[in-house]
Amino acid sequence: MDTTLNVSSTDLGERERSTASLLKWLSHDSAVRRHCRPAPVYAPPAAGAMGSALEAISLVIGNVTALGSLAMAVDAWRRGRTGLLPATTVRISGGGTTVALDGASPRQVAEIARILGIPDVPEETGPTPRTGATATADTAEAPGAAEAADPVEALGTADTSRTAAGSGTA
Known part of the structure; x- marks a missing residue:
């Protein structure tokens, strides 16, 4: 689901600084980068302006795991902010709803x-958590997988002579 994070503050200048700070924080969080891919959203430039202001952060959230990673990162960012900064509120919007x-x-x-209507289970295809390879809906067992008691050993017995795209080359 395409979502947007908006940071609001009582201080307009602080809103843009906080949005930039949160974008930088999320971009350095490996779980968020892997699941959500944060990107900046800029406001249209004002008449006569030389550039546009950072307005929000765009994210694609595929499941509740990705949302959990995002929520933990935003919570850590918020707790890590110190000083006498104006209060900020982070809102997530998607599908016409804001929370x-x-x-x-x-x-x-x-x-x-x-x-927001975000599914609680991953889709049938996508990166696997262990290897980063693409999983498929194919449920055929690898040769020798049934004999392996340890699931990690079963992964090592798969035929690796073809790529995920099926090109036939390793």
Whole structure:
């Protein structure tokens, strides 16, 4: 699901600085980069302006795991901010709905996922958590996988003579 993070603040200049700070934080978080791929969203330039202001952060959230990674990163960013900064609120928008991103507890993440309509299970294809290779809906067992008691050993017995695209080359 295409979503947008908006940071609001009582200080207009702080809103842009906070949005830039959060974008940098999310871009350095490996779980967020892997699951959500944050990107800047710029406001249209004002008449006579030389550039445009950073307005929001765009993300694609595929499932509740990705949303959980995002919520934990936003929570850590918020806790890491110190000093006398104006209060900021982070809101996530998707599918015509906007929700405040106030915490990262499993209950809060599940509620936000329910409100936004984000599925709670990964799609049938996508990166696997262990290797980063593309998983497919093919359920055929690899030779020798049934005999291996340890699932990690079963992974090592797969035929690696073809690529995920099926080109026949390793």
